[in-house]
Amino acid sequence: MNTNPLAALIQAQQLVGSTFKIDYEKVLVLTHDILKAQARGVAQNSFLLAVIPEINHSGQAHEILLLRVAGATSLPAENISLPTLKADLQNQYLTGAKPAESSQIEAGFGGLECRILGTFYQRDGKLRLGSDIESFASATSLKVYRPTGAALETIVNFVSPERLAAASEEARRLGLNGELPRFAIGSVRYSSTDQLHRGDAADRATFHLNAIDFLARRTAIFGMTRTGKSNTVKQLVSVVRRTSTDCGLKIGQIVYDLNGEYANANHQDKGSIAKVFPENTVRYRMLPTAGFELILNNFFIQLAEGHNTLRGLIESGKTARSADLEAFLNMDFEAPQKEECSSENDYQRQLGQYHRKVAAYQALLVRAGYEPPPDFKITFDANAGVRNKVNPSVDPANGLTPTQAYEWFQLARQIQDELVTATGADWIDPDTNVLMNFLLQKNDQGTYIPGFRLLQPYKDYHAPNRCTDVCDEIYAHLAAGKIVILDLSVGDPVQRERLSKRIARHIFNSSMAAFNTGSQPPHTVFYIEEAHNLIGLTESLTEIWPRIAKEGAKARIATVYATQEVSSIHPNILANTENILVSHLNNENEIKELAKYYDFRDFSQSLIRTQDVGFARVKTLSNPFVIPVQIDKFDPEKEKQAAKKKVK
Numbered sequence: 123m124n125t126n127p128l129a130a131l132i133q134a135q136q137l138v139g140s141t142f143k144i145d146y147e148k149v150l151v152l153t154h155d156i157l158k159a160q161a162r163g164v165a166q167n168s169f170l171l172a173v174i175p176e177i178n179h180s181g182q183a184h185e186i187l188l189l190r191v192a193g194a195t196s197l198p199a200e201n202i203s204l205p206t207l208k209a210d211l212q213n214q215y216l217t218g219a220k221p222a223e224s225s226q227i228e229a230g231f232g233g234l235e236c237r238i239l240g241t242f243y244q245r246d247g248k249l250r251l252g253s254d255i256e257s258f259a260s261a262t263s264l265k266v267y268r269p270t271g272a273a274l275e276t277i278v279n280f281v282s283p284e285r286l287a288a289a290s291e292e293a294r295r296l297g298l299n300g301e302l303p304r305f306a307i308g309s310v311r312y313s314s315t316d317q318l319h320r321g322d323a324a325d326r327a328t329f330h331l332n333a334i335d336f337l338a339r340r341t342a343i344f345g346m347t348r349t350g351k352s353n354t355v356k357q358l359v360s361v362v363r364r365t366s367t368d369c370g371l372k373i374g375q376i377v378y379d380l381n382g383e384y385a386n387a388n389h390q391d392k393g394s395i396a397k398v399f400p401e402n403t404v405r406y407r408m409l410p411t412a413g414f415e416l417i418l419n420n421f422f423i424q425l426a427e428g429h430n431t432l433r434g435l436i437e438s439g440k441t442a443r444s445a446d447l448e449a450f451l452n453m454d455f456e457a458p459q460k461e462e463c464s465s466e467n468d469y470q471r472q473l474g475q476y477h478r479k480v481a482a483y484q485a486l487l488v489r490a491g492y493e494p495p496p497d498f499k500i501t502f503d504a505n506a507g508v509r510n511k512v513n514p515s516v517d518p519a520n521g522l523t524p525t526q527a528y529e530w531f532q533l534a535r536q537i538q539d540e541l542v543t544a545t546g547a548d549w550i551d552p553d554t555n556v557l558m559n560f561l562l563q564k565n566d567q568g569t570y571i572p573g574f575r576l577l578q579p580y581k582d583y584h585a586p587n588r589c590t591d592v593c594d595e596i597y598a599h600l601a602a603g604k605i606v607i608l609d610l611s612v613g614d615p616v617q618r619e620r621l622s623k624r625i626a627r628h629i630f631n632s633s634m635a636a637f638n639t640g641s642q643p644p645h646t647v648f649y650i651e652e653a654h655n656l657i658g659l660t661e662s663l664t665e666i667w668p669r670i671a672k673e674g675a676k677a678r679i680a681t682v683y684a685t686q687e688v689s690s691i692h693p694n695i696l697a698n699t700e701n702i703l704v705s706h707l708n709n710e711n712e713i714k715e716l717a718k719y720y721d722f723r724d725f726s727q728s729l730i731r732t733q734d735v736g737f738a739r740v741k742t743l744s745n746p747f748v749i750p751v752q753i754d755k756f757d758p759e760k761e762k763q764a765a766k767k768k769v770k
């Protein structure tokens with residue numbers, strides 16, 4: 123049995139020629155039309171393999187150079203080895219041609235210029251890849267092959283034995299049986315015209331993204347509009363989901379869905395992520411919709427959050443400002459801190475006031491028509507003097523029904539002067555006074571104000587059935603390995619941004635806290651579109667999105683970001699992005715920016731020229747060079763069938 127892993131890379135029928143010139147950077151290859159045709163063509167940017175044989179003439183490969191076709195080259199008349207090489211090729215591989223055709227044979231010779239990407243060699247029976255060449259022999263001609271199918275798959279999915287060992291170690295730590303998974307996302311494609319190398323009879327090579335490259339890493343998806351960025355995200359979400367189920371690894375995924383294209387089916391895709399994985403997808407929206415959870419909070423429970431929402435909504439409206447409204451907007455619902463009070467007495471006094479303020483605010487919500495949670499009681503302390511004057515038959519310390527509570531505060535406001543005279547101004551703080559003004563629709567001077575009516579238009583932003591904070595709920599879903607889709611296509615833009623950030627911050631902080639206390643945070647993947655708005659050039663690196671992109675890896679957070687503009691992403695983040703997928707770009711500036719990274723320069727021409735949807739050039743962490751890949755189309759039907767088969 124042949125144990126040399128190099129041998130499996132050489133496919134005899136795929137011979138395309140012999141090298142006639144070599145240096146550290148490039149190789150010139152003598153080829154022939156007949157050989158190229160037999161190998162199903164040689165597209166620009168194709169991978170080729172040049173085989174360096176064993177010195178002992180065993181016929182085995184000693185090393186294999188990995189080449190990328192950069193272009194055509196002429197065959198220089200002065201090159202002394204070319205005539206012999208041509209004769210060799212003719213005698214060994216082109217013997218089917220008749221003598222009368224020999225002039226045509228001569229015309230069929232041509233040259234290819236190839237860049238050297240690296241050297242495959244073997245040690246201890248394991249395939250290795252160096253990203254350069256160690257030495258070269260000018261006098262030796264190397265046989266050159268165009269790898270396809272399994273051989274090409276080995277090349278494009280190559281991971282060094284060291285990284286594989288690290289992946290196995292990580293898998294063991296996660297309690298998985300076997301290796302860390304990898305995600306199939308497409309197959310190798312060299313050119314827009316793909317009749318030969320990807321035609322019906324061609325042996326395609328599947329390309330995988332390794333979990334070890336993807337999890338807790340950054341992945342960028344660049345490309346002009348309609349070139350398949352969202353499709354790539356959908357494909358990733360579904361393949362990560364499917365693979366993680368197969369190997370029992372929980373990976374939570376959260377999609378910031380700006381256009382509602384992941385949450386809802388559109389007619390092009392005939393299905394959505396949510397439809398394909400109904401059991402494992404939770405959708406959130408800002409407006410009540412069947413099949414969606416409300417992204418919002420229960421205003422009666424998440425007080426500060428609810429009040430913040432109201433503030434944002436009122437401020438973005440055209441409401442005339444009054445002193446009371448300003449005071450309402452500026453309120454906060456932070457409980458007093460003992461350390462900040464001068465004495466225990468002072469703390470108790472402030473705490474009592476705070477509870478009355480919360481109660482008055484909850485009463486105000488009820489008055490404005492906000493539905494309280496079932497059996498909700500509003501509880502606060504009022505001293506006997508106040509109680510007797512307002513309503514001697516109830517004690518708020520035992521809890522009032524929502525209606526009792528707002529009636530209580532309305533009454534209290536009506537006899538406010540009396541209460542102050544009898545029990546001192548201390549019984550409420552200025553904020554509670556404003557809240558009572560809102561309830562009664564009168565300011566301190568007794569003039570009409572709209573009061574609680576100002577809150578009425580925003581009832582839909584309150585989620586009456588929620589008892590936990592939406593952020594905690596989302597984090598729990600992610601920890602359970604679910605797909606969370608935040609459908610941000612509806613709702614107020616200001617609110618949307620604030621909520622998006624708040625959720626992101628919560629996930630980041632929770633996972634960081636787990637990391638800092640030595641426990642393992644759950645694996646999470648963030649998918650963000652229009653990323654230039656979130657991690658753009660002008661964004662401060664201390665903002666939440668840049669922080670997630672920069673520091674998330676520690677807390678096992680992976681970020682996948684998509685945008686049309688390479689140049690608008692914060693350079694610090696781009697430089698730290700491990701995986702980059704690029705489809706068509708339409709201008710030199712963007713290409714120039716991209717060409718600064720890895721060997722994307724090789725694809726400058728083809729990226730501008732080819733506009734094919736889903737035709738991406740991919741650099742991953744494991745691979746030392748860029749691989750041209752056609753990303754699979756997200757096919758909801760196929761995914762559903764695959765999911766069904768699994769259940770059986």
Ligand SMILES: Nc1ncnc2c1ncn2[C@@H]1O[C@H](COP(=O)(O)OP(=O)(O)OP(=O)(O)O)[C@@H](O)[C@H]1O
Nearest residue numbers: 346347348349350351352353390735736753754755
């Ligand atoms: N790999 C692919 N194979 C076949 N069709 C694809 C592929 N990728 C995307 N498409 C189709 O092309 C269209 C545009 O794709 P998509 O919405 O993913 O582009 P986009 O880059 O996200 O565009 P935008 O910038 O407008 O968000 C869709 O109809 C999609 O179904």
Ligand SMILES: [Mg+2]
Nearest residue numbers: 351352353651
């Ligand atoms: Mg898109």
